[in-house]
Amino acid sequence: MTAVLQRKERAAAPAPGHPRRRRSPYGLASVLFLAPLVFVFAVFSWWPIIQSGLLAFQRTNLVAVAEWVAWENFANLFADPLLGTAVVNTAWFTVLALLFGFPVPVFLAVVMSQLRRGSAVFRVLVYLPVAVPPVVAIMMWKFFYNADYGLLNNLLGVVGLGPYPWLQDTAWAMPSLVLEATWAGAGGTVLIYLAALTxxxxxxxxxAESDGASIWRRVWHITLPHLRGVLLLMLLLQVIGTFQVFTEPFVMTDGGPEDSTVTVLLLIYRYAFVYGDYGMAAALSVLLAVVLGALSAVYLRATRTWSSS
Incomplete structure (x- = not known):
């Protein structure tokens, strides 16, 4: 009898090198806990994405019965001359935002990290524009940009400059939008950099200070190398965000003057809510998502080695 029991125990024992797997008592509970969250996320995120993909191949105004048109929406989209204008304007906004909006938060974060006193006050002041509702901030800057009685022209007039047609001139309109967008969004980025600097x-x-290194050498050889991963990630996020700029051109200029501030998202809005062609709007949305996805994949692959080194 004892020999039989010993053989059963040896048969039930795990093989050498393969420890027995213990079933977690929290597996089912975790699934049940996450199920409502996954369901809500699927309903409000994944399902609209699927619907947009299907809508891109249909002709509909969401009132009449949808008609399947295959690739016709994409053909009409590429035939629209305003698409090229919107793409160029969006790219121009992105370039300006990267030239001015990307280094400014880095500079502010580095300077604030070196402050001995009053750093909390400066953090509040820098983050304050983020707390202002976007439409309120844009309307305020629209008042500042007024060519007749705006604050900016009045201040520049004191030193004998201006007046400048900020939003009324095709050459000044886009830089004006970038200036407002940089002011509104820099605060959150500054706090991210400050957290990374800790x-x-x-x-x-x-x-480095004991060796006599200047503050700029310390920033170049110590600060920026340690911020490399964060800088690369924030650069990608800023490119994606600027490609989706909508509120500034919609509220401040409505795409003018002479379509000089029409962006891709503003064109999507016009297709859907001005022209009532939701199929064209969905087609352009799909194209934008594909371009941004491909750009992100290429960027992450190209910077993978540099960001991890």
Whole structure:
């Protein structure tokens, strides 16, 4: 009897090198806990994406019965001359936003990290524009940009400059939008950089300072290398965000003057809510998603080695 029991125990025992897997008692509970969240996310995120993909191949105004038109929406989209204008304007906004809006938060974060006193006050002041509702901020800047009685022209007039047609001239309109967007969005980025700077060892700065390194050499050789991963991620997020700019041109200029501030998202809005062609709007949305997805994949692959080094 004892020999039989010993053989059963050896048969039930796990093989050497393969420990027995213990079933987690929290598996079912975790699934039940996450199920409502996954369901809500699927209904409000995944399902609209699927609907947009199907809508891109249909002709509909969401009132009449949808008609399947295959690739006709995409053909009509590429035949629209305003599409090229919107793409160029969006790319121009992105370039200006990267030239001015990307280095400004880095500079502010580095300067604020070196402050000995009053850093909390400056953090509040820098983040304050983020707390202002976007439409309110844009309307305020629209008042500042007024060519007749705007604050900017009045201030520049004191030193003998201007007046400038900020939003009424095709050359000035887009830089004006970029200036407002940089002011409104820089605060959150500054706080992210400040949080990343807390991970930089203080001993490196102390050693560099004792060796007589200037503040700019410390920033170039210590701060920026430690921010490399965060900088690359924020650059990608800013490119994606600027490609989807909508509120500034919609509220401040409505795409004018002479369509100089019509962006891709503003064109999508016009297709859907001005022309009532939701199929064209969905087709352009799908194209934008594909372009941004491909751009992100290429960017992440190209910077994978540099960001991890």
């Amino acid at each position: 991970a930089v060892p203080k001993e490196l700065y102390e050693a």
